[in-house]
Amino acid sequence: xxxxxxxxxxxxxxxxxxxxxxxxxxxxxxxxxxxxxxxxxxxxxxxxxxxxxxxxxxxxxxxxxxxxxxx
Numbered sequence: 001x002x003x004x005x006x007x008x009x010x011x012x013x014x015x016x017x018x019x020x021x022x023x024x025x026x027x028x029x030x031x032x033x034x035x036x037x038x039x040x041x042x043x044x045x046x047x048x049x050x051x052x053x054x055x056x057x058x059x060x061x062x063x064x065x066x067x068x069x070x071x
Contacts, residue, residue, distance in 0.1 A: 006014070047054050053061055 056064070
């Protein structure tokens with residue numbers, strides 16, 4: 001018999017490990033969604049203040065902002 005039966009303590013430990021991994025995965029998804037929402041809102045603010053931004057290439061926009069704000 002290559003596999004042995006897990007005792008109750010090993011099962012509980014494995015279940016706890018899986019619950020922790022699932023919680024960490026949920027946290028990563030939540031953080032990613034929050035970041036996406038923030039980036040969308042910041043982009044909307046940028047476009048409302050600088051309407052030409054929506055027509056600019058990203059490199060041109062970056063250059064403009066760096067020149068303008070010295071980043």
